Amino acid sequence: DIVMTQSPDSLAVxxxxxxxxxxxxxQSVLFGSSNRHHLTWYQQKPGQPPKLLIYWASTRASGVPDxxxxxxxxxxxxxxxxxxxxxxxxxxYCQQYCSPPYTFGQGTKLEIK
Amino acid sequence: EVQxxxxxxxxxxxxxxxxxxxxxxxxTFSNFWMHWVRQAPGKGLMWVSYVDSDxxxxxxADSVKGRFTVSRDNAKNTVYLQMNGLRAEDTAVYYCARGxxxxxxxxxxxxxxxxx
Numbered sequence: 101d102i103v104m105t106q107s108p109d110s111l112a113v114x115x116x117x118x119x120x121x122x123x124x125x126x127q128s129v130l131f132g133s134s135n136r137h138h139l140t141w142y143q144q145k146p147g148q149p150p151k152l153l154i155y156w157a158s159t160r161a162s163g164v165p166d167x168x169x170x171x172x173x174x175x176x177x178x179x180x181x182x183x184x185x186x187x188x189x190x191x192x193y194c195q196q197y198c199s200p201p202y203t204f205g206q207g208t209k210l211e212i213k
Numbered sequence: 214e215v216q217x218x219x220x221x222x223x224x225x226x227x228x229x230x231x232x233x234x235x236x237x238x239x240x241t242f243s244n245f246w247m248h249w250v251r252q253a254p255g256k257g258l259m260w261v262s263y264v265d266s267d268x269x270x271x272x273x274a275d276s277v278k279g280r281f282t283v284s285r286d287n288a289k290n291t292v293y294l295q296m297n298g299l300r301a302e303d304t305a306v307y308y309c310a311r312g313x314x315x316x317x318x319x320x321x322x323x324x325x326x327x328x329x
Contacts, residue, residue: 155314197312
């Protein structure tokens with residue numbers, strides 16, 4: 101199974117500053133037939149289901165603000181929020197859907213400093 | 214509007230069974246893989262299972278393999294999760310989600326509590 105490890109576990113950032121969350125997979129999540137990295141990012145707020153932010157490692161989902169950016173390749177990926185807003189307080193998860201079981205990272209809790 | 218509505222959760226004793234349902238609307242259900250994801254109280258997300266668009270391919274997390282069975286009825290726009298041999302550690306909110314370049318639509322979840 102592919103193990104997904106996020107860092108840090110929690111993060112406090114000032115409003116308007118950049119937030120960076122890392123995700124490392126135990127093996128490549130490059131899907132051969134598509135030549136894309138099957139790596140997604142989700143945002144979950146309390147009492148709500150997760151919301152898809154990024155798929156294929158760097159493609160923003162519909163309606164996601166452009167301050168959210170995904171990057172990376174191979175086994176190392178990053179979610180960056182360029183200018184933190186109050187509504188970005190949430191837990192963020194990465195997930196690989198390259199090879200089942202489609203494992204999630206443990207989550208990163210983002211708070212306002 | 215895409216909607217996914219889970220049902221079937223509740224309190225069950227260890228060793229018992231439950232069948233969860235997820236009714237889909239607002240999209241062509243038969244075109245999409247469907248997934249189940251669970252979240253234990255205060256914990257992170259755990260992917261549970263998927264079923265492909267015509268129901269011929271499935272996969273499971275190791276912790277539920279042999280106990281849970283996913284299926285779908287495209288005529289009813291519904292995906293199911295049959296859960297047998299339930300354990301306390303299966304206690305969680307169970308979400309169904311649509312697979313499309315990631316899990317792009319999620320239901321609100323249904324709570325399963327396994328306790329005596």
